Amino acid sequence: MRIESLNNSKVKEWSKLKEKKYRDQLGLFLVEGDHLLNRAILKDQVVEIISIDETLEIPGIPFYLVTKEIMKKLSCQVTSTKVIGVCQKNHEKEIMGLVCLLDNIQDPGNLGTIIRSAVAFNFNTIILSNDSVDLYNDKVIRASEGMIFDLNIVRRDIYKIVRELKTKGYKIYGTDVLKGMELKNMVFGDKTAIIIGNEGRGMCEELKLLCDEMIHISINCESLNASVAASIIFYEVDKNGSKKSK
Template sequence: MLTSAKNEKVKNWKKLHMRKERINSETFLIEGFHLIEEAIQSKWEIKEIILQEGTILPDWNINCSVTEVTENVFQQISQTKTPQGIAAVVRFRRQQEVTGDYILLLDSIQDPGNLGTIIRTADAAGFDAVILGEGTVDLYNDKVVRATQGSIFHIPVRQENLTNRIQVLKQDGFSIWASALTNSKDYHKLTITSKVALILGNEGAGIQAKFLETADEIVKIPIYGKAESLNVSVAAGILMYHIKG
C-alpha cells in the first residue's frame, strides 16, 4: 500500500501527465474499468495496474503488477472528475502498417476532445486507419484517450508526414478528398471510388494550402441554417459515413 504522494513510483506516474515523459518512457496512463478492459481485449501491453484501496480488481487474467494506493495518492495521479479508483500504465504499441481502402488524414487538429471523438467515429464508421500530421495534439493526451472510449485500442493510428503519406496513397490509387468551404463541391454529389483518403484540417485555420493542392476533390458539407461552420468531429462523422455508405 502506497500512502505518500512523495513516493518515487507515484512521482513517475504523475510524470506521465506530460507528453515528454510519455515519449521518453513509451508509456501512458489510462483510467477506469472500461478503458483498461478495452486495452486488455485488444492485447495492448499493461505494465502496471494502480488500485485505490477498497476498489475491487476484476478477474482480467493478466500478468502485470498491481499496486494498491490510498485515496489521497490516487487523487494525485487521477485526471478525471469522478475517479473509479483504477488506473493502468500502458506501453505504446509499435506503429502498425497502414492497410485498407479508407484512410483518414488529420492536419493540425488541436482540441483533444475533437481528436478523440474523430478516432472513435473512424472506428465506428469502419475506416481502416487514422494518420496524424504535424501540429496535431498528442495521441496519448488523457483527454484524447478518454474521448476515444477505447477506440484508440481498436484502429491503427499513426503519426506521419502527411505530404509523404499523400504521395504514397496517390501512387496506390487512392482518391484524395479534402474538406474545405472554398472551391468545393457538395460531398453527396461526388462519386465515391474504391479507395478514398479523407483530409480534415485545423479547427480554425482548416487544411493547409499545400494539402488542398494535392487533393483530387475538395468537398464541403452544405449548411442550411445560419451557422458559419460545423465542428470538425461532426464533419468527420458525416463524411466518413457517407464514404463508407
C-alpha cells in the first residue's frame, strides 16, 4: 500500500509510537533500519513494514510505501532512515538462569548497553524496576544493537521480585562503589542475581539491606559508568561459569 499524505491516519498512529504512553497503550513500538528490522523479523515480532524503497518489501508482512517526508516524521534519527518496522512488544517469560536487576536506570544508552552485554555474557533475564527508563525508547533499542529481542526483559516492583528470587534459591548481589567483596575474588553460582543501581546515586540503601552480598570493584576514581560496571560484573560471572564447565 502506498501512503503519500502526512495526514493519513496510519501515519498519525505510527507517529504516536514515538511516545511511551501510546507504546504502552498499543503494545507496539518502532525499530529503524535494516539491522534492527532483520533481528525483529527473526523473532516474528514485526507486524508492519514502512519504507521509502519498494524493494524492501518482505512477503507475509504488510508493507507501506511512504514518502521521504513521512519517513522523516516517523524517524528519531538525524540521518535518513529507509525502513521502519512496527513491532509487537516482547512477551515476558519465566525468570531463570543468570539475572540482572536494574534499580532506577535512567539513561537509555546505559540500558541498551547493559542489554547488549547481558546477551554477550549469557545472562537470561533483565528485570527493570518500575522507575527505570522505557525499554522501547529508540535510544535503548539502538544502543542494544537489537539485543532486546534476545533476552527475557521484565518490569517489576524491585523489592517484591528480590524477595521472590530469594525464595527461588537465588543469591542476590548488590553493587557498591565504596565497600563490599572484591569482584575479582568472587565465585558465582548458577542462581546469581546482580543488582545495578541508578547512575547518580547508586542502589537504594533499603535495597542493599535485602542483598546477600555486596560486590565492589577496586578503582582509582569515584565510580564507573553504570553500564561499564554491569558489563565487567557480567564478564566475571560468565568467566566463572565457563571455568566450572571445563
